[in-house]
């Protein structure tokens with residue numbers, strides 16, 4: 457088995473049909489499928505990233521189509537350190553759902569201390585675009601999210617979107633977790649595998 461220093465759980469969320477499954481298959485297998493089918497079978501796929509001489513294994517969770525019914529459960533989000541919230545640049549409603557529904561649910565289940573990358577997918581469909589880059593960027597900015605546009609079809613920015621997210625998670629862990637810092641100060645990469653998780657925050661009773 458491939459060895460790694462840290463394991464980060466990442467989740468993919470967003471409306472049905474925005475391209476979550478294809479972004480993941482493009483990242484991990486270099487594959488794109490034009491078929492519209494509900495995701496079946498795969499719970500997550502993994503991919504390793506190298507940062508500061510450390511091997512970070514990203515375990516990236518994909519939904520099994522349950523987002524269609526907005527029925528994602530807290531188990532899906534448990535232990536998440538980072539999320540990719542995906543919308544489709546040809547469908548405006550998917551952007552408003554990204555910030556209203558998906559971001560709210562993510563924060564509710566995962567707490568505030570996670571890194572989020574918002575992704576406007578399907579840039580290859582420029583002629584059908586209804587969400588401008590500026591509009592997506594503004595929505596991301598006003599919610600303090602990282603932002604990129606991608607195409608799961610031609611692969612543009614796919615690697616970059618995940619890579620930037622993993623790096624942001626890594627930087628945040630480094631500032632939050634004393635043990636993590638200690639491991640980083642060693643000259644050799646840490647030999648012990650370590651699963652970094654954050655505990656769910658208790659919900660505040662009022663706002």
Ligand SMILES: Nc1nc2c(ncn2[C@@H]2O[C@H](COP(=O)(O)OP(=O)(O)O)[C@@H](O)[C@H]2O)c(=O)[nH]1
Pocket residue numbers: 470471472473474475476477478479489490491492493495577578579580581606607608609610
């Ligand atoms: N043109 C184009 N189609 C895409 C892209 N990403 C996904 N699709 C298509 O959009 C549909 C839904 O994709 P899928 O990955 O299953 O979306 P999910 O429901 O969010 O997992 C499929 O027909 C894909 O082929 C993309 O970047 N460009």
Ligand SMILES: [Mg+2]
Pocket residue numbers: 476477478494495518519521
């Ligand atoms: Mg899917």
